[in-house]
Amino acid sequence: MMKKAHHLNSASETKMKAIDLVSEYGLDALAAVLHETAKEKGFWDGEYSHDKVGNKLALVHSEVTEVLEAIRKSKGSENIVEEMADVIIRLLDVYAAMRNEEEILHSLDEVLEAKINKNKERPRLHGNLF
Ligand SMILES: [Mg+2]
Numbered sequence: 001m002m003k004k005a006h007h008l009n010s011a012s013e014t015k016m017k018a019i020d021l022v023s024e025y026g027l028d029a030l031a032a033v034l035h036e037t038a039k040e041k042g043f044w045d046g047e048y049s050h051d052k053v054g055n056k057l058a059l060v061h062s063e064v065t066e067v068l069e070a071i072r073k074s075k076g077s078e079n080i081v082e083e084m085a086d087v088i089i090r091l092l093d094v095y096a097a098m099r100n101e102e103e104i105l106h107s108l109d110e111v112l113e114a115k116i117n118k119n120k121e122r123p124r125l126h127g128n129l130f
Pocket of ligand 1: 063066082083086
C-alpha cells in the first residue's frame with residue numbers, strides 16, 4: 001500500500017490522469033498536481049503566509065459544510081460525492097503548499113498508512129463516548 005516517495009517535476013508526469021497518479025505515485029503526487037492547478041487559478045497569489053494557510057483551511061471547512069448541505073437538501077449522489085471531492089482537493093492543496101514551504105516534512109502517503117494501521121489497533125470509538 002505504501003506509495004513510493006516522489007516529487008513530480010516533468011510536464012509529462014503532471015499530465016497523467018489524476019486517478020493514474022494516485023495508483024502509481026500516491027496522494028503526495030496528486031497533491032503536487034492539485035496545488036499547481038490551484039496556483040495557476042490564482043488561489044495562491046502573493047506571499048505564502050500562515051494567514052493564507054488559515055484561509056485555505058477555512059475553505060476546507062466550507063467544503064465539508066457543502067457536503068452536509070448537499071445531503072440535507074437531497075441534492076443527489078453525484079453532488080454529494082462532488083462536494084466530498086472538493087474537501088479532498090482543498091486539503092491536498094494546503095498539504096502540498098506546506099510541503100513546498102518545508103513547513104511540514106512528512107509524506108502524507110506514509111503518515112496515512114501508519115495512521116490507518118494505528119487506528120486498527122485502537123478500542124471501540126477509540127475509547128471515547130462517541
Ligand atoms: Mg464545493
